[in-house]
Amino acid sequence: MKQQLAGMAEKLEAAAAVINMRKIRITLSVLWAFVGLIAWGQQSTTQPTPTYQKKVLEGIEIETLFSYYAQEGTHGAVGGGLGTEQLTDVTPTVVVNVPLNFNTVLTVETGLSAYSSASSSNINPFYSTLGGNNDDDKYDDDYDDKPSGTGRGWGSGTGAISAASTGVVNGVSTPIGTPWYASSGASRSDVLGYVSAAVAQSSEDRNQIVSANLYVSTEYDYTSLGVGLGLVKLFNEKNTELGIKGKAYFDKWMPIYPTELHEYGKYGNNFLNSGYFSGVPVWDINGIGTSGYKPSAFTEWSNANRNSYTMTLEFSQILSAKTQFSMSVDVVGQQGLLSTPYHRIYFADKPQYFIGDHTYINNYEQTSNYGVFRLADDVERLPNSRLKIPVGGRFHWYLNDLATLRTFYRYYFDNWGVDSQTASVELPLKLSSNWVFTPSFRWYEQSQADYFAPYGVHLSTERYYTSDYDLSGFTSKQIGFGLGYKDIFGQVDVLGFGLKTVDFRFQHYYRSDGLEAVIYGFGIKFVEK
Amino acid sequence: MRIKWGVILILVALLQSCTVLKEYEKVYVNDEEMLLVSRSLERFESNFQVYREAAAGGNGGKTGGGCGCN
Numbered sequence: 232m233k234q235q236l237a238g239m240a241e242k243l244e245a246a247a248a249v250i251n252m253r254k255i256r257i258t259l260s261v262l263w264a265f266v267g268l269i270a271w272g273q274q275s276t277t278q279p280t281p282t283y284q285k286k287v288l289e290g291i292e293i294e295t296l297f298s299y300y301a302q303e304g305t306h307g308a309v310g311g312g313l314g315t316e317q318l319t320d321v322t323p324t325v326v327v328n329v330p331l332n333f334n335t336v337l338t339v340e341t342g343l344s345a346y347s348s349a350s351s352s353n354i355n356p357f358y359s360t361l362g363g364n365n366d367d368d369k370y371d372d373d374y375d376d377k378p379s380g381t382g383r384g385w386g387s388g389t390g391a392i393s394a395a396s397t398g399v400v401n402g403v404s405t406p407i408g409t410p411w412y413a414s415s416g417a418s419r420s421d422v423l424g425y426v427s428a429a430v431a432q433s434s435e436d437r438n439q440i441v442s443a444n445l446y447v448s449t450e451y452d453y454t455s456l457g458v459g460l461g462l463v464k465l466f467n468e469k470n471t472e473l474g475i476k477g478k479a480y481f482d483k484w485m486p487i488y489p490t491e492l493h494e495y496g497k498y499g500n501n502f503l504n505s506g507y508f509s510g511v512p513v514w515d516i517n518g519i520g521t522s523g524y525k526p527s528a529f530t531e532w533s534n535a536n537r538n539s540y541t542m543t544l545e546f547s548q549i550l551s552a553k554t555q556f557s558m559s560v561d562v563v564g565q566q567g568l569l570s571t572p573y574h575r576i577y578f579a580d581k582p583q584y585f586i587g588d589h590t591y592i593n594n595y596e597q598t599s600n601y602g603v604f605r606l607a608d609d610v611e612r613l614p615n616s617r618l619k620i621p622v623g624g625r626f627h628w629y630l631n632d633l634a635t636l637r638t639f640y641r642y643y644f645d646n647w648g649v650d651s652q653t654a655s656v657e658l659p660l661k662l663s664s665n666w667v668f669t670p671s672f673r674w675y676e677q678s679q680a681d682y683f684a685p686y687g688v689h690l691s692t693e694r695y696y697t698s699d700y701d702l703s704g705f706t707s708k709q710i711g712f713g714l715g716y717k718d719i720f721g722q723v724d725v726l727g728f729g730l731k732t733v734d735f736r737f738q739h740y741y742r743s744d745g746l747e748a749v750i751y752g753f754g755i756k757f758v759e760k
Numbered sequence: 761m762r763i764k765w766g767v768i769l770i771l772v773a774l775l776q777s778c779t780v781l782k783e784y785e786k787v788y789v790n791d792e793e794m795l796l797v798s799r800s801l802e803r804f805e806s807n808f809q810v811y812r813e814a815a816a817g818g819n820g821g822k823t824g825g826g827c828g829c830n
Binding site for chain 1: 779780781782783785786788789791792793794795796799800801802803804805807808809811812813814815816817818
């Protein structure tokens with residue numbers, strides 16, 4: 232199977248090169264289809280419509296969504312599989328559905344994802360969380376950014392380190408960092424903004440739906456453009472539904488590298504005497520000053536594009552008056568820069584080098600390391616193509632007027648050696664005609680990717696390597712609940728819109744490598760009266 | 761392999777039991793809790809799962825695009 236997948240991946244790569252050349256044409260075609268659908272929809276508003284026909288959507292719907300996500304873990308990929316994974320993410324989102332005519336609905340969605348990440352902050356770990364900094368760009372590492380004075384950044388003078396608050400020294404100014412705590416470099420936070428628009432056109436008999444969509448997102452070091460087309464057919468008195476969808480994302484990195492590797496790339500072998508590291512003492516494993524650190528395995532990525540192509544087949548079927556199921560198969564091909572440019576790698580067959588307070592070297596792998604950071608040998612290297620195939624199925628059963636059973640199962644495999652299974656179950660309980668309480672449980676397992684090894688285990692002779700625990704073997708459990716309120720008559724009025732639903736969800740996520748997360752979600756929907 | 765054949769057998773058995781419902785008989789399958797899609801708020805959970813797990817897709821969610829690197 233793996234050989235077949237490898238063969239398919241090679242073909243995919245060749246095909247992707249051709250597709251890449253055609254992507255502008257594809258984008259223009261989808262844009263044309265998108266505009267055409269809107270024009271078609273608007274044109275048909277001028278045509279007489281049978282009075283018996285019901286609109287696909289009766290009025291404008293506005294849904295406001297919000298989520299707060301927080302996680303903690305000890306396998307930060309920026310620290311080469313070691314260090315804090317603390318992260319928070321806030322995502323306000325607005326979704327507006329507009330009926331363009333009896334048959335056509337335009338959906339526009341926009342949102343932000345504002346995150347603060349301790350792990351990402353350690354792209355440059357040599358900034359203080361307590362003191363200020365003079366950072367003036369996202370690289371965190373330009374010479375002119377170098378803070379002066381104290382704080383867990385650059386220190387001066389003599390004396391021992393005081394937890395994470397003052398510089399280390401031994402008579403020499405030196406930056407202080409640790410993989411276990413956040414630094415205050417600019418990469419500690421970022422905002423992803425996105426806009427998407429979709430048009431869905433139903434046929435007069437409602438047995439066919441044609442759709443097109445566009446997606447654009449941007450954050451500091453990454454942009455994404457997505458286009459998609461879909462066709463759904465309903466058969467068998469609408470008891471059977473068959474759909475096919477195609478999506479393509481054209482993404483681009485503006486690669487950011489760990490400080491020490493960025494400086495090596497910028498100044499070459501003399502980088503310890505230039506730029507950010509000029510005059511900074513580097514320690515070996517015994518805490519003795521050295522000038523031997525040279526991450527010669529590191530080269531900057533030449534291709535910063537990442538393209539993803541997805542073909543989806545969907546099938547759903549009513550089984551009985553109270554049961555129905557659906558199946559979905561995706562074939563996802565990705566090519567380009569699939570590695571994350573700032574994930575550090577430490578080789579087992581290379582000497583270790585550190586910056587900071589060398590007295591912490593012996594407990595580098597423990598959270599009591601407040602003041603030393605190991606310099607990277609390279610960034611993660613992953614193949615430039617990947618083929619992913621998930622097959623998912625849902626089965627829903629209306630048990631009685633109080634309870635419904637919602638189940639989901641997915642099997643997934645890819646040509647990086649990952650196999651996974653996902654199973655989830657929800658049991659919505661109708662507390663009244665307005666309130667629904669939904670307890671839920673989700674279980675997940677995956678095998679380790681071929682290219683994964685923990686901190687400091689990879690060898691420099693390997694072609695591909697990553698210490699990102701998202702690609703390790705693990706199981707995870709997610710448990711939570713939702714509480715929904717439905718205003719059947721839209722009695723609450725806001726600017727001509729009636730309240731339709733209010734929803735809240737809470738989920739707790741636990742991964743077997745120790746990562747834990749919680750997520751809160753809140754949504755409120757209004758409909759035009 | 762046994763699991764795959766088991767799933768296929770279950771699906772065939774389910775399809776054998778299909779009945780064709782008229783619109784007026786769909787009151788239960790048209791219930792909001794019976795919709796064969798994820799809930800609106802689940803998009804946020806799907807997003808972090810895509811980041812924290814290697815698998816994605818198979819449920820109508822996003823399968824590509826965006827960084828996913830934090």
